Amino acid sequence: MKYVIGIDLGTSAVKILLVNQQGEVCKEISKPYPLIIEKSGYSEQNPEEWVEKTTAGLAELIEHFDGDVNDIEGISFSGQMHGLVLLDQDKEVLRNAILWNDTRTTEQCKQIYEAVGKQTLLEITKNPALEGFTLPKILWVKENEPEIYQRAYTFMLPKDYLRFRMTGNMHTEYSDAAGTLLLNVAKRKWSSELLNLFEIPLKLCPPLVESHAYVGTIQSEFASQTGLSEATKVFAGGADNACGAIGAGILKDGKTLCSIGTSGVVLSYEEKNDLDFDGKVHYFNHGEENAYYTMGVTLAAGYSLSWFKDTFFKNEDFDELLKDLNQVSPGSNGLVFTPYIAGERTPYADSAIRGSFIGIDAAHEKKHFVRAVLEGITFSLNDSIELFRSSGKSIDSIISIGGGAKNEIWLQMQADIFNSKVEKLNNEQGPGMGAAMLAAYGSGWFTSLKDCADVFIQSAKTYDPIPENVKVYKEIFAVYQQVYSQTKSLNDQLKALRK
Structure with missing residues (x-):
């Protein structure tokens, strides 16, 4: 071997x-x-x-x-x-x-x-x-x-x-x-x-x-x-x-990746080098020869969840923190979180903006806040998906990797918010697998990275959007999109007080 x-x-x-x-x-x-x-x-x-x-x-x-x-x-x-x-x-x-x-x-x-x-x-x-x-x-x-x-x-x-x-x-x-x-x-x-x-x-x-x-x-x-x-x-x-994309098989037009680590990424394969997104998303050379990818970034994706856990529930592990997610319906009972705790990249590129919980009610419990954090992270990633769609890209299937692919409820939430089929991989190893695939291709095991992906990458489960959840999330996303503009001037004023 x-x-x-x-x-x-x-x-x-x-x-x-x-x-x-x-x-x-x-x-x-x-x-x-x-x-x-x-x-x-x-x-x-x-x-x-x-x-x-x-x-x-x-x-x-x-x-x-x-x-x-x-x-x-x-x-x-x-x-x-x-x-x-x-x-x-x-x-x-x-x-x-x-x-x-x-x-x-x-x-x-x-x-x-x-x-x-x-x-x-x-x-x-x-x-x-x-x-x-x-x-x-x-x-x-x-x-x-x-x-x-x-x-x-x-x-x-x-x-x-x-x-x-x-x-x-x-x-x-x-x-x-x-x-x-x-x-x-x-x-x-x-x-x-x-x-x-x-x-x-x-x-x-x-x-x-x-x-x-x-x-x-x-x-x-x-x-x-x-x-x-x-x-x-x-x-x-x-x-x-680029390696995360290779390791998830994002190697042909129409393939899109959602990766949730410390930061979050929505990445889509591009064959052309002349598309114009007016700088609203990143546009980079791919790890595959003569190919490209466009990418939107949420600066504090998984970091928002880690921050929330470490700040309020430091002694709990993530499984314990997320155990009651299925007890809360989409929309977290009117609670919205924006994951701007370290600024934001897409679509705002604003280092001064900061996060918010909007709509806090005395009836809200820990489980509502936890779900709102996951929804807010996913809404931010959806900002990038909507940018891609507005440019004419068709996005109806997304491969999810990273921390966001480790919880079934979060995977279903992604399908519902993105209004797209979401796939979980059988053996997801992220960028490290992409690096290994480059070594395998370079060593002559395969004639192309696509051939390598056919052997190395298999889908484990697919999550389809639930129509009633899609409807609810579209309404909430419209509210979410207003929070940035409504809080920008407030955060600019608060910036001087940060140490």
Whole structure:
């Protein structure tokens, strides 16, 4: 039996999957690492933590592997997007990585719009200037840490730095590069126009390859630390959302994904590079060659539920928290929650907005609040689905993965709110499986990612929308959509009071 390894470098942990030729997960290892939050709005990590925890995780996996390590033919990666890792000429890290959820760069986003213009930026990058992207981070370092910027030889994205430490070779690939705000998404090359405008040398940008591209083998030191064979082939990998799409089989037109993790994503496959969403949704290169995807984001999806549990019911697990969901009818007895507790991305791109419970009544109990939180998260994701539909896309089947696919009532709620068939996968492993599929394809097991998906991915259950619930949720969603505009000025006034 042959195997591949998928490594998902997330925000809170690295997840490592050993997968065989039937797409079965034979072993799974997860190793957490901390965030570094020096002040409000900052979010950093030490890249060495990624390397140490991945090394330890691979060593643990190999220690418990019964087969021949030479049968592990390939490794590929999924990684948190947008993060900035700066290296000097000796390929040493210059500072902590600035992560996707760092919001210190509001001023740099304004500078980008002033220098480029919103329309030109959208024509080149297909995306608006948002704090999470990489270019604003580079400009922040250039302005606030000039001595570090002067020493910078190249920038890397998180998973690309990890792969560099394993192989000694520097690359990035199109799906992750699309999240830097420096890639010409349609032309699939670094934008000389943007680089020249901001006086960023092209040499700062790593070489571009396909997500399934072979980029080297394991270095001897890394092989000795982990037990892997030095002959193990390494493939470039993809951005976490692209890999999540691959791992869910979103590989042809008409396929849509709903992924609920810390943040929430609605992602739809696109064959064309010239669609115009006016920057209201993200538009990125896919991990599949010459393909694209559009994506709406809820910043605090699963995080809203975790926040609610940890704040009010810290000693309960999620099963206990959700056990009475079926006792509450759709609409939570007139209680509406907006999951803007960390700002919002789609459709508002507003870092100052904050969450609300609207309609609190003395009759409301814990179970009503819990259901309202789940409904609010799903309403926010539905904002993205409605944007796609308004552009002419047909969305009648959605694959649900992540935390939102772990509870049957929530899955039915998604079908009802989205007014769409919702599918749960038989063995859902998210971006890590997408990374493993890129390694399988790169290793020559399949002639295409689609062929790989036919073997690796099966549907477990389908949830159809219930007409009476659809009707109720349409009415409530109309109320939900008013909350943002009704509370925006209030939250702007409260911003100064936040610490």
